[in-house]
Amino acid sequence: MNVTRFTTVIGLSISAAAFGQSFNIEFGSSTTGPPPTYAAAGLPGVWNNLLGTNGVTYPVVDINGNATNVTVKNIGGTSLVSSDDPSTSGSDEALLDDYLVTFNPSLEVCLFFTNLQSGTYEVTTYAWTPNMPELQSFVTVDFSPPGQIVGGAWTGQHEQFVTFGRHMVTVTSGTIGGHSGILIGEGNLGALSAVQLRRVVPNVNIASANPPLDNPYVDGQQPFVDVLDTGSGGALTAGIGGADTQAQGAVEYAAVSVAFSGTPSPIPAPYNILVECTGGACPSVAGVTGSGVGPYAITLTAPIPPGECTTLTFAGNVAQKLQYQSQPGNVSMDASTNTQDLLALILALNSGTANDPANLARYNVNRSAGENPVNTQDLLRVIQLLNGVNTTQPFNGATVGSCP
Numbered sequence: 001m002n003v004t005r006f007t008t009v010i011g012l013s014i015s016a017a018a019f020g021q022s023f024n025i026e027f028g029s030s031t032t033g034p035p036p037t038y039a040a041a042g043l044p045g046v047w048n049n050l051l052g053t054n055g056v057t058y059p060v061v062d063i064n065g066n067a068t069n070v071t072v073k074n075i076g077g078t079s080l081v082s083s084d085d086p087s088t089s090g091s092d093e094a095l096l097d098d099y100l101v102t103f104n105p106s107l108e109v110c111l112f113f114t115n116l117q118s119g120t121y122e123v124t125t126y127a128w129t130p131n132m133p134e135l136q137s138f139v140t141v142d143f144s145p146p147g148q149i150v151g152g153a154w155t156g157q158h159e160q161f162v163t164f165g166r167h168m169v170t171v172t173s174g175t176i177g178g179h180s181g182i183l184i185g186e187g188n189l190g191a192l193s194a195v196q197l198r199r200v201v202p203n204v205n206i207a208s209a210n211p212p213l214d215n216p217y218v219d220g221q222q223p224f225v226d227v228l229d230t231g232s233g234g235a236l237t238a239g240i241g242g243a244d245t246q247a248q249g250a251v252e253y254a255a256v257s258v259a260f261s262g263t264p265s266p267i268p269a270p271y272n273i274l275v276e277c278t279g280g281a282c283p284s285v286a287g288v289t290g291s292g293v294g295p296y297a298i299t300l301t302a303p304i305p306p307g308e309c310t311t312l313t314f315a316g317n318v319a320q321k322l323q324y325q326s327q328p329g330n331v332s333m334d335a336s337t338n339t340q341d342l343l344a345l346i347l348a349l350n351s352g353t354a355n356d357p358a359n360l361a362r363y364n365v366n367r368s369a370g371e372n373p374v375n376t377q378d379l380l381r382v383i384q385l386l387n388g389v390n391t392t393q394p395f396n397g398a399t400v401g402s403c404p
Helices: 090-096 340-351 357-363 376-387
Strands: 017-027 047-050 057-061 067-075 079-082 098-102 109-114 119-126 137-141 148-150 164-171 176-182 190-192 194-202 206-210 224-226 256-260 273-277 285-289 296-300 309-314 321-326
Touching: 017 057, 017 067, 017 098, 047 057, 090 098, 098 109, 098 176, 109 190, 119 137, 119 176, 137 164, 137 190, 148 164, 164 176, 176 190, 256 321, 273 285, 340 357, 340 376
Parallel strands: 017 047, 224 321
Antiparallel strands: 017 194, 057 067, 067 109, 079 098, 098 190, 109 176, 119 164, 119 194, 137 148, 137 176, 206 256, 256 296, 273 309, 285 296, 309 321
């Protein structure tokens, strides 16, 4: 297949990105391919070991071994050659020492992928020729100029322009066409041993969260701290993640709400949100509702443990974590729960600020409802929390675990 040839070469790199639908393809027998732990110059994962017979369409699995409807077909690579180059060994040898080849200057080794998800892909094409370091191939990807010249002596590791070419291409119709051909005037064959496709998904950030991502009651970026009641009895029944925990002003507790700057990939689900705690009985995710950029409502199996930091980590391209702390009774928001919290609550009551809607998440210790819910009963509840009455433990002198 003829294409316009460019002689300018460029280097491309990917940073601050996550990878979605990705594939590793290697040409050779099923017994000669690299193991899934081998990344070459891309991502590790399952390698599709294909004979690459000219004109045959092959279904491929992704790097996790999942079946897909994506296919690849070789047009123009008329032979599969094996050549044991003594400079390569192990997985590098398994990848590079078998390759498709064209001997026709007017016909490249062309790989056509179909049924791909739309998006931006990084295409890494391995076009090194074993035992012929002087031979160079010309690598192109449709709609992603310029072409790149690949070849040279093996250096002990993969290098762009020596063992592979790399292109970025935007897919809108489900197809990618990649090619390796004879560099005019430089040789008599063009080689292609493998290709890696990585769908690049830009990172997204957490745009908003409830409870908030940042503690509004202290200076600087710090996790939100739940300082209110653990419940009406000795068991932990209230707090962030407590199913029946009512909101305080704008702050929600029964479910964690989160929205993103872009659509996360994968979409948040109970099986791909990791919940970790610095100690205590750590809950897990019971359910998630939401779509697109959100907001997503995340319900937990139990409230987060007192005295600890709880971290929610999202899979894929979400660049931030959600972190919350629980320190019952610490209305002064200092290092520990102690009698100074009684004074802080008295000062807020006397100033009239305790019942401001924005302050309920700090001062409505017993989580009561109604008009002006913060009152002397909250002073009594702080005393009970300090002494361990109708709560999970005595909190006098208690501190909270630092978030990692």
